[in-house]
Amino acid sequence: MxxxxxxxxxxxxxxxxxxxxxxxxxxxxxxxxxxxxxxxxxxxxxxxxxxxxxxxxxxxxxxxxxxxxxxxxxxxxxxxxxxxxxxxxxxxxxxxxxxxxxxxxxxxxxxxxxxxxxxxxxxxxxxxxxxxxxxxxxxxxxxxxxxxxxxxxxxxxxxxxxxxxxxxxxxxxxxxxxxxxxxxxDRDVIYEKILADLEKAATLVPWRSEGGTTAARLSKGAVKGLRARIALARAGYSLRRNPQLMVQGTNPQKYYQIAYDECKDIMNHPGEHSLNPSYENVFRALHTNTQDATNEVIFAVGAFGGNARTDSKIGYYNGLKHDDNSSWKGGGGINALPIYFYEFSKYDLRRDMNVGIFKVNNTNQAELVTAISFTDSKFRKSWTNITGPSQNLAVDWPMIRVSDVMLMFAEADNELNGSPSSDAVNALKLVRNRAYTGNLGQVGTIPTDKVGFFNAIVKERLLELGAEGIRKYDLIRWNLLNTKILESRQKMTDFMNGTGAYANAPLNLYYKKSVYDPSKTAQQNISAIDIYYSGADKTEVFYNPSQDATPSGYTKIAWRASVLPTYISDPVKGFAQYFQxxxxxxxxxxxxxxxxxxxxxxxxxx
The missing domain is CATH 1.25.40.390 (Serine Threonine Protein Phosphatase 5, Tetratricopeptide repeat)
Known part of the structure; x- marks a missing residue:
């Protein structure tokens, strides 16, 4: 435009x-x-x-x-x-x-x-x-x-x-x-105004198919999705001025109902927006300014023009690291916590999309990186058609996706009913099933009590929406930010020490470089790297202790060994160290x- x-x-x-x-x-x-x-x-x-x-x-x-x-x-x-x-x-x-x-x-x-x-x-x-x-x-x-x-x-x-x-x-x-x-x-006064505005807007803006719109232009689904998101923020916690405390919004059930109704209406129009069978393809489409096959991205901020005013640095500032002399210079400005990799099971296809455990070196080869150098990985300059030093990549930013809507629906349903309905359980299950395509037997059981289901939502949103700018704000509205920061520090301490859930995580890994092929899937990129493992199932390499000596022909890389106390709590290098x-x-x-x-x-x- x-x-x-x-x-x-x-x-x-x-x-x-x-x-x-x-x-x-x-x-x-x-x-x-x-x-x-x-x-x-x-x-x-x-x-x-x-x-x-x-x-x-x-x-x-x-x-x-x-x-x-x-x-x-x-x-x-x-x-x-x-x-x-x-x-x-x-x-x-x-x-x-x-x-x-x-x-x-x-x-x-x-x-x-x-x-x-x-x-x-x-x-x-x-x-x-x-x-x-x-x-x-x-x-x-x-x-x-x-x-x-x-x-x-x-x-x-x-x-x-x-x-x-x-x-x-x-x-x-x-x-x-x-x-x-x-x-x-007061923010609640503003919330009331914009929620009413969005209710009106939903009567004026057409559905995607009626308006002939792409994700870069608002449709009725986008209006409703934003209204649901704002309603959940209004229902949740926020930091108030007087007294200066995290306090839940008044009359939360009213706003859970708004979120429930808006999300349900979107879900009732699968011809407009539905889950893409491929999690990866949702994000690849953003790199080419095209619509994903099922219009899962309901709204995205369009990027164009090659300048700082209208374009984006998505995939250059963040995303998979590409060394300066590779074909694609950029990435690496955001690091995944080492423990985030271990929040995913080895069967979860989102793991290798959300967490980049390798970089592309100066000769366009894939090299493992240390655990403190993991990046976000669902944005990659090498998925665009731009090479060289360019910083503006015209990668669209996803604002609202169908999976987000489904999880908001499930959350609101649980809050309204005191436990999840079968529709809420199914919404969560559909999101999880996609992540376990080919391994549905590993999906696990979804809790049906209120607290258990809420905790499942908290975890699923962590896995599904990584690197999409949502998690911090979710934790704030749940009043869980402090809790999760403290938990993360403890988990990283356990990871560093090889205790608890990380008792079998390897101290070091040994690998051989491989040619990086951006046309391969994220999972194939990882599989192509020859990581030494003495067992038969190579996918277990991240979940078993490493051997002491470097095998012939392999390069040693610090895994757990890269996490030091300074990474966790140092005043200069620590994690979220100034949060109060x-x-x-x-x-x-x-x-x-x-x-x-x-x-x-x-x-x-x-």
Whole structure:
């Protein structure tokens, strides 16, 4: 989607949170100076304005990098690579960010820029002459645009709330405000507004097949999926200002019901969106801007243009590591915890997709890496058609998938009924069955009591949604973040010592390099690496003690041996070492933003 012209924002100040100048705000989009009335005098021009709202999802400061890859870590699956610094991405990942951290600045402002653009659409579409006097088809199309703008605004506010808690709220354009120096609005008030907006939007936005849309454009399924996600956040825990505690939202059953109804409606339309039989193919499609075979990805942030404003660094910043002189330079910015690999059984096809235990070296060979160098692996530069040093790979970011919807449905069902219904059990089972394709006998039994089923949901979402920017926020709404961080430290200590569940995990492994072939499946890539094992079943190599001496012709790599106490708890290198419950569940607001608005407070102990 390309813009021919767009709105000149009447005021460059967004809720008193200013860009450096009007030029700084307008120049990146190369916006032309057209009046609001002109911008909405036809369906074509209105669509151009709507594209301007969509554009605020993308780029380095949106879901092209920071909101997707930097803000969501760390939890019990992944961590950001590198040493602690409170003023960069590592400060965010270790829960030790300073308010002067510049990583906090532009994403916050970009989200408010998106809200401003959405507000202009929401105001002007009903006032448009084509909306009021146009044909029935034109009115229907304008309604669709309105529903999309309402949904995008809801997404922007949801992202702000889950990272910063209570924030300034405006639902009209800045030029129409009496003052731009807004204080914070309680998040529950905002939740109520955007949940109502999404309910309306769902009546205006068509299903995928009716609107001829790809995942990069909102459909009715995407609206409903987002509404379910926000309803679960409203039902769950969040860090409050006064008192400064993690508290569950009031009347949670009401919001579980919303989530249940919305997810059930999506599931009742399998012709629109359904589980892809291949977990891997869902993510390969994102690397080529194509739709997966069953439209499992309900909504994704489209990436294009080869620039920091509209493209993404997904697969370059994160993903499987490709050494600098390989055909594909990039990856490795996010590390999987060693213990995350062991959360999967050897029969689970998601293990080798979610955890990269090898890298691609300078001669395009696969080499095992140490356990502290595992990466996320469902994003890979080598799955694109881009080689060389390029950082912008046009890889779309998945926002809502069918499996996520099914697990949200199962969770809401369990909460509403006090135990899972057969539909809830089946939804979880279908997600798990796909992961065990070819080994359904290893799926195991799904608990049918409330607590047991909830714990199964917590575990399944860990395995299914790894590296998709969801886990930390799940743990926060369940009030389990502190618990899981402490559990992870203990598990890593056990892993380091070879005790408990990791008593048989090898101290070292021995391997031979193999040619890396990106056309092979993730599982085939692992199988192609010759890892020494004296037993008959090579898949057991990760689950049995290693021998003492390096076999002839093999290279030794540290496995358990790579995990040292500094990796777990060191002030510079440790895991989530600055997390404090009832404080660090949220980020500080960037200091210059606070200073620009005398009504805006920092809060949460920062």
């Amino acid at each position: 390309k813009m021919k012209k767009s709105i000149i924002i009447v005021s460059c100040i967004i809720s008193s949170l200013t860009f450096t100048s009007c030029n700084d705000f307008l120049e990146p989009e190369n916006l032309s100076s057209v009046s609001e009335a002109q911008q909405f005098d036809s369906t074509a021009d209105t669509f151009t304005a709507l594209v301007g709202v969509y554009s605020q999802l993308a780029g380095d400061d949106g879901y092209g990098q920071r909101l997707s890859l930097i803000y969501p870590h760390s939890s019990d699956d992944f961590r950001t690579s590198g040493d602690f610094n409170c003023n960069d991405r590592r400060g965010i990942a270790t829960f030790g960010s300073c308010s002067t951290n510049t990583e906090l600045n532009k994403p916050f402002l970009k989200l408010y820029s998106g809200i401003e653009r959405a507000n202009l659409c929401i105001k002007n579409i009903p006032l448009s002459p084509v909306y009021q006097k146009g044909s029935a088809d034109e009115k229907k199309l304008m309604d669709r645009f309105l529903g999309e703008a309402l949904t995008l605004r809801a997404q922007f506010y949801y992202e702000l709330i889950r990272n910063w808690g209570d924030i300034p709220f405006q639902d009209i354009p800045s030029a129409d405000m009496e003052t731009l120096y807004l204080a914070k609005t 419950p009832n404080k660090r569940e949220l980020l500080p607001i960037y200091s210059d933003i606070i200073q620009s608005n005398y009504n805006l407070t920092q809060d949460y102990g920062y």
